[in-house]
Amino acid sequence: MNFIFINLINLFWSIYNFLFIIIKKYKNDQKIQFEIDDNNNCEKNVINKFADLSPQEIKRICTENAYNYANLSLNIHSNLNIGNMIRSSNLCGCKKFIIFGRRQYDKRSAVGSSNYIEVERINGVKNGITNFTTELKKEDYILDENIFIKFIEDNNYLPIFVEQDYSSIIANEENLLNIIDDSIKINKMPLFIYGNEHFGIPQNILDTRNRFTNSYTIELNQMGAVKSFNVSNTLSIITYKTMEAFNKIKLQ
Numbered sequence: 001m002n003f004i005f006i007n008l009i010n011l012f013w014s015i016y017n018f019l020f021i022i023i024k025k026y027k028n029d030q031k032i033q034f035e036i037d038d039n040n041n042c043e044k045n046v047i048n049k050f051a052d053l054s055p056q057e058i059k060r061i062c063t064e065n066a067y068n069y070a071n072l073s074l075n076i077h078s079n080l081n082i083g084n085m086i087r088s089s090n091l092c093g094c095k096k097f098i099i100f101g102r103r104q105y106d107k108r109s110a111v112g113s114s115n116y117i118e119v120e121r122i123n124g125v126k127n128g129i130t131n132f133t134t135e136l137k138k139e140d141y142i143l144d145e146n147i148f149i150k151f152i153e154d155n156n157y158l159p160i161f162v163e164q165d166y167s168s169i170i171a172n173e174e175n176l177l178n179i180i181d182d183s184i185k186i187n188k189m190p191l192f193i194y195g196n197e198h199f200g201i202p203q204n205i206l207d208t209r210n211r212f213t214n215s216y217t218i219e220l221n222q223m224g225a226v227k228s229f230n231v232s233n234t235l236s237i238i239t240y241k242t243m244e245a246f247n248k249i250k251l252q
Helices: 002-042 055-065 081-091 145-154 173-185 203-211 231-251
Strands: 067-075 094-101 118-122 157-162 189-194 216-219
Touching: 067 081, 067 173, 067 231, 081 094, 081 231, 094 231, 145 157, 145 203, 157 173, 157 203, 157 231, 173 189, 173 216, 173 231, 189 231
Parallel strands: 067 094, 067 189, 094 118, 157 189, 157 216
Antiparallel strands: none
16 A cells, blocks of 8 residues: 555656646747747837848947947846846947846847847856756855956956945946046946846955956945835946947047
């Protein structure tokens, strides 16, 4: 009797695991297909003067007209913020958008803008995990500071950490103009680095600041009661201010 009971338990457990894997795969396939369909549906969500151009041509024009700066998102949770951030980056003349950490993201909120800006994905997770369909452990959320440092140095970036910190300066016109001017003098591309929606930039990444000869930490001035802006809103504001600063330099 015990033998039959144990076999039944093993059978039910096997069926449960089999169904769990099938459902997971189905959901993942549906999400990938949705991203493909969504990307195709949004592919020509463009202004009138670009309506008759191919996505490749539009991207080329956007890249040629873009200003010399980039945005980077430290990504773990793959939420809708990143799509919004890509959209704002494209609208504000950003040359490149980098996803550092978990390379997957939800494209729906990008509404096709990822077709018109260079998007680079860097697997910067400490334990090198690539299968995010499994249950994640605490260590799976840790970003690798050594990969981060190497990426900054290899690509000749001037790192600008967007974080509320005792050492930060306000992201106003004067400071952004100084940062851009500094980047031109030292021949480096400004790279604005944005952290997680809830926890900001991880401490181990913030601690890399003393590894760079030149770096900045900036934040937005604010009022009200809550602690901070939403991360995609923060990027939109700072990226718009950066575009305005580049416009001013261009007119000088």
